[in-house]
Amino acid sequence: MNRPLNAKALINGDDAVFGSPVEQQTRQAANLGGVIQDVADRVGVLSVTLAEVSGDVQDVTALYKSKTKGFQQLRTGVHSMAERGRQVVHAAGEALDTAANARARVDETSHRLKQVMQDVSALTAHVNDISAQLSRVSHSMVEVTKISAHVSELARQTNLLSLNAAIEAARAGEHGRGFKVVAGEVKELSNQAGNATAEISKTMDALGAQMNAAIAQAGAATKLADQIRNSTDMVGADVEVLPKVLTVVHQVQTDIVGAARAIGDDLNHAETEIDQMTKAVETASVSLASASDKLTALTDTSEQMISLTARLGVDTVDTAYIRAVQQVSRQVAERFRDAVEAGQILLNDLFDEVYVPIEGTDPQQHITRFTAFTDEVLPPLQEPVLKFSDKVVFCAAIDRNGYIPTHNVKFSHPHRPNEADWNARHGRNRRIFNDRVGLNAGQNQQPFLLQAYRRDMGNGEFAMMKDVSAPIDIFGRHWGAVRLAYLV
Template sequence: MTLGTDEHLARLGEQCGDFALQCSDVAGFVTQVNQRIEDDHGRLETLRHSVAHLQLLQDEANEAATEIRDVAQRATGLITDSHGAVVGALDEIGCLIDDVVRMGDELEGFTSAIEQVAMVSGQLDAIVRQTAMLAINASIEAARAGHSASGFAAVASEVKRLAGNARGATASVRNSIERLDGSARRVIGDMRSGAERGRAARSRTGEITGALETIAALVTQFDQQSAAIERAGHDVTQHVATLDEGLGAFLTRGTENAAELARTRQRLDELESASNRMLDQVAHSGIATPDSRFIDLACEEAERLRAVIARAIETGGLAEADLFVTAYRAIAESDPPQFMTGFVPFADRVIRPMLDAATARDPAIVGCCLIDRNGHLPTHISARCHAQRTGDRRWNAEHARNRQIFMDRQTRDALDRDGDWFLYTYRQDLGEGRYRPLRSVFVPLHFAGKRWGCYELGYLI
């Protein structure tokens, strides 16, 4: 069966719409890939900064390891040089301690000699006392003998005198010996105590030598470990440098890929725009297509809405300044952000019921709305005008679309072009990477001879 020209054009229009949607899908995918590349690029930049910081820290660690090894080597040299001197000094101390011990033993013998002298001194004292007694007896006998024994009396007197002198000398010697004995005993006591400490110290010299040898062994091990740390640090530095080089190359390739994807996205956008222009041209040819009823409905509803707004301006129900105001007032804590204008209350009260009624005229229609020249939606259908939920951005993006600002390429193109109406196929952004394919009719709106924005009717394909 041969198809007529009109049917060919209708099919061409549909194919152009399908191609535009496919371009939009691919462009959306490219955009997501490009966004992931950009996100990865940012993370890689952060990682590269971390690697650079790690490189600085590793350089500091390498310097510290080198200094530690230098200190360990110097310590090893000092211990090696001083080990002999310390051992020699300990040996000399040991000899001195032996001398002290030996002097203590000799003083012990000296004490014995003093005790012997004290015994002899006691014996001399006994002899002196006996001599004195003899002298006294001799004097008594001489006195009895009278003059004839005067010579004997003189001898007895002299013996007595000598015995007294001997007694004094003996007492002096005894006192000196006692003092010498006391001093000698104190010295001996000190020498004994010193000798005991000397013997204990002598036994510790071996421990000191062993401890010194242990320290020397530990310093040697420390030097070996620091050398291993230094080698490992240099290996880490090389690996970090390799990682940094690889990250740099990967970042360069990522940047090039992102640029290439951006160019690809631009070409896809151009193809999508060209396909939508062809779709729009076919729809404007007057040939009946599946889009015709939606185009007619959009134009009809846009005209009805335009008349209502124009009449409100004429009667004072709406100020023209409020209609064209661009001083958007952000609504606090809204997410995505919403904005109020002087036109919003009128739009909610008067325009929203009209949008609901138009949407209900065909099951395929997903919604009708107004868009000013900056992409602001003063109101929407009731199903899209719910109060926002705190902390639920995804839900808000889909169910609280009123008072938000949306600006995609199709909307921007429709707002910038002059004509009676425009037909587009595109993917509607629902937020957080969610989309759905739509076809929309945009009808320009003018008030008081000025372009205000567009009336949009969106429907499922």
């Protein structure tokens, strides 16, 4: 029977290739084990690297998604600004036309106001002339009154003379009869003159009262006319300035229209640029999301390869952790089964999926019907694993939905108000971790699942870790798993 030759051994001059078949199989098994271990180590490094790259891509993807939203909002804002800019240009154009029309109307109104002011000045002059004439008439009436009084005095004296003449004529008897007739006529004439002067005086008194009232009204009219003239003088000054002001306003409006049109052009250009940038960012976001999905799938494949090499029975760097988590998962499953059989907890309560939010917690914590039970039974099983290696970060049971009811003591501090970052690092118990790693661990039903991932340590710091989990089965029902996380 011909034996297969090891070409590599022949090339290297290895004489052992010609040993017995048992020796050859032993050597081949040893070589195969070494190759498998080497492959496992390399795949392990690859999975960690892929997890790290996948985390970076996810960060960039998340950043691009946020930026995409920001660009979309910016695009909406620029669209709105551009539309408002066009409205401003339109409004500024209308304002410019309005200013031009107003300036034309003001010019026309200014001309009319100047004419009105001239008319008011002429009217004021006429009122002043009338007032002066009334004053002169009043003075003449005073003179007439004086003359009338003098005539009245003459009539009185004439009446006295006629009375004396009549007396003398009576004494003269027949010789004074003609003189008596003359004296009677003189008396009648003086009586008429007295009556006339009395009527004149009465009329002059009435005219004097009316004249005084007219003079008073004319004085008031003169005063009012002077005030109107002063006001129209000031209005005239304002009217003369107003066209100049409107000219300046028109120029400013012209400048505004020009600036608004320039802004509108810039906004239109920016609108086009932002549209292009938004489309580019959206395209990049989609590409990154696709790359992230492919990297996640590749990471899953590398993790499956790690699991396959581990199941071949070859010890790798992860073997000790795999065995440790499997042992703890068996202990937890046994403890859960014993508790159900002893009536310590009902099976339905142990599989409760009603996660009641705990008020005042941030990040949100939840409680179920089995939380108090796991708080009692899990710490003695989980805490000792933390001493297994200084690389171990945590060991905790997680249900099939990603809920960790009872975490390690160092991660189970009460939440502090308004300190979400601190709580996220130190109060990780009673929380739902439904991320990829958490859900994969809780839902896996294979003997074990080995995953690599990047853990957020806060403040922008990350640590590359591996997560090995083993399922927990209770009376044929899958409850969840025990997770053991350790630094790479």
